[in-house]
Amino acid sequence: MLLRVHNLTKRFGKEEAVSSVSFDVNQGDYVAIIGPSGSGKTTLLSMLTGMLSPSEGDILYDQIKLSQISKQELAEIRARDLGLVFQFSELVGNLTIKENILLPALFTKKFSNDDYLRKCDYLIEHLKLGDIQNSLPRTLSGGQIQKAAIARSLINDPAILFADEPSGDLDPENSYLVQLLLNEYNKRNHSIILVTHDMKLAFDAQTVYEMKNGRFEQVIKGE
Numbered sequence: 001m002l003l004r005v006h007n008l009t010k011r012f013g014k015e016e017a018v019s020s021v022s023f024d025v026n027q028g029d030y031v032a033i034i035g036p037s038g039s040g041k042t043t044l045l046s047m048l049t050g051m052l053s054p055s056e057g058d059i060l061y062d063q064i065k066l067s068q069i070s071k072q073e074l075a076e077i078r079a080r081d082l083g084l085v086f087q088f089s090e091l092v093g094n095l096t097i098k099e100n101i102l103l104p105a106l107f108t109k110k111f112s113n114d115d116y117l118r119k120c121d122y123l124i125e126h127l128k129l130g131d132i133q134n135s136l137p138r139t140l141s142g143g144q145i146q147k148a149a150i151a152r153s154l155i156n157d158p159a160i161l162f163a164d165e166p167s168g169d170l171d172p173e174n175s176y177l178v179q180l181l182l183n184e185y186n187k188r189n190h191s192i193i194l195v196t197h198d199m200k201l202a203f204d205a206q207t208v209y210e211m212k213n214g215r216f217e218q219v220i221k222g223e
């Protein structure tokens with residue numbers, strides 16, 4: 001078991017944004033979480049990636065309880081094994097797109113420099129970022145920044161990619177590029193946990209959960 005989520009709950013004051021959510025993710029699983037606005041999807045993802053502390057419940061990553069490790073250990077796991085794409089991704093303003101994609105390589109020497117450059121070129125090619133790879137983020141559209149953030153999240157070949165609306169800013173053609181890339185990574189046995197309103201992306205997943213009022217109400221596909 002790569003990720004085990006057990007009775008995860010988050011309260012903001014009296015409001016319960018996530019209520020007793022439990023599920024497991026094995027290596028190579030592709031999980032999509034859909035559901036209406038405000039149902040708790042982003043809150044759930046924020047807890048899974050260690051950015052938000054749960055009010056109750058446990059998250060075990062590779063049998064390690066995230067609540068029991070130091071900030072430093074959590075940061076190391078995140079940098080080495082997890083890829084994160086947020087709804088409103090930000091890039092470093094004074095670095096080019098290519099430099100932004102390669103940025104995680106500075107913090108984790110998981111691969112050789114040559115391998116990082118090869119991986120970067122692969123991502124740039126598959127997301128059609130070639131024309132803008134030497135541009136600074138401020139000169140680019142939201143969709144181009146989104147694609148660069150997706151490339152950055154994959155540069156370390158993460159064991160699990162967590163993506164919150166990765167196609168939210170993209171037109172159909174670019175959403176399709178992202179869809180192909182995610183499928184490609186999943187075929188290579190990387191796990192994906194995706195929050196999305198894009199049903200095309202959701203239905204590539206083996207398991208689709210629907211979130212309503214903080215709960216996983218319905219398993220639409222899988223299991």
Ligand SMILES: Nc1ncnc2c1ncn2[C@@H]1O[C@H](COP(=O)(O)OP(=O)(O)OP(=O)(O)O)[C@@H](O)[C@H]1O
Pocket residue numbers: 012017035036037038039040041042043044
């Ligand atoms: N930091 C916070 N403080 C207080 N309430 C919050 C906070 N973050 C989220 N909430 C509340 O928790 C609930 C779930 O929000 P969340 O953003 O997780 O929903 P969502 O399903 O991701 O929505 P969307 O699809 O619009 O992104 C909402 O009622 C929201 O107002």
